[in-house]
Amino acid sequence: MDRRELAAFLRGRRERITPADVGLPAGSRRRTPGLRREEVAQLAFISTEYYTRLEQARAPHPSREVLAQIARALRLSDAERDHLHHLAGTPPGPPPGPSREVRQSIVDLLHRLPQAAAIVMSATYEVIAWNALAAALMEDFSALPRRDRNLVRRAFLEPWRGGTRLYSVSDADEFARTAAQHLRGAAARYPGDPELTALIDELLAGSAEFAALWAAHDVAARPTLCKTFDHPLVGLVTVNCDVLDITDRDQRVVIYTAAPGSPSEEALRLLSVVGTQRMTVPG
Structure with missing residues (x-):
């Protein structure tokens, strides 16, 4: 598990997603580009504390299920999903289902x-x-x-x-x-x-x-x-x-x-x- 690279990858993917992309209000006092950490955690059905520790390179090894939930929350492509699994030291399994998202x-x-x-x-x-x-x-x-x-x-x-x-x-x-x-x-x-x-x-x-x-x-x-x-x-x-x-x-x-x-x-x-x-x- 490459904690530093995993943390940097998660931050980069989080910052590129706008609240509107996932159906959240932007608000008038937003200071961070993209989503907040607690918003990603909510979308991924994991605790904010654990997701924050992942971005700080301090978290223990995430399970395959947690990685899949984070990939969905961050709207990762298939290639990005596989990269996330490799960074976490968990080789990706088969895709969960056929992609319906058209570029x-x-x-x-x-x-x-x-x-x-x-x-x-x-x-x-x-x-x-x-x-x-x-x-x-x-x-x-x-x-x-x-x-x-x-x-x-x-x-x-x-x-x-x-x-x-x-x-x-x-x-x-x-x-x-x-x-x-x-x-x-x-x-x-x-x-x-x-x-x-x-x-x-x-x-x-x-x-x-x-x-x-x-x-x-x-x-x-x-x-x-x-x-x-x-x-x-x-x-x-x-x-x-x-x-x-x-x-x-x-x-x-x-x-x-x-x-x-x-x-x-x-x-x-x-x-x-x-x-x-x-x-x-x-x-």
Whole structure:
């Protein structure tokens, strides 16, 4: 345990977080940059005295549980969390669960792609960020509860609409198989995550198809490079599908683009104007 380096690291991380970042009032008499020690201790559910001793390089060895609580309170990234554990002389265990926090630079990237529909998916296929065109092409994710933003749940458990599956996309069956294989890998990376375990149990109980795919223990998946959406307003939209891995957060950016000059490009342009104002047609 490197007490001095641990103390300096904790002070540096604490001073960079504003009260507003964690939902605390700033107050008018605040003299320290960032959070106060007692505020970090409160957020981490540990005593102020013990946290103060950690920052003064006088505390005994913290447990793995205390380190996890401090990491959450200080909003550490995965790399910072691992560094905290190494400084404390406790090698980090597996990440507690898939990250749902999207870097601001990635969010900015999505919105700088006005002619492309783009989403960010977590390791469990939850859509955790999207741009306006993705909402128009697929669904207004902001109007959905969080559980309904999970595409693997939607693929296997949602009743098929008009005999089609998951936004009437051409590769829906292949997507479902790929998602099951990726979820098998995520389960191995996050064995202690209760939310992921509950999702898998729900899929096994509710879908015989998923249960059969899960029993196969396949983990390799072939990427889909092109797919066609059957949109209720603009009809068929064929797009190229490119996936960018965000390895440090176990996330993927999925970007849908149409061939220049194609009818699908025109359809995307129309959707960029219409947005999510009218996602169903009477019939």
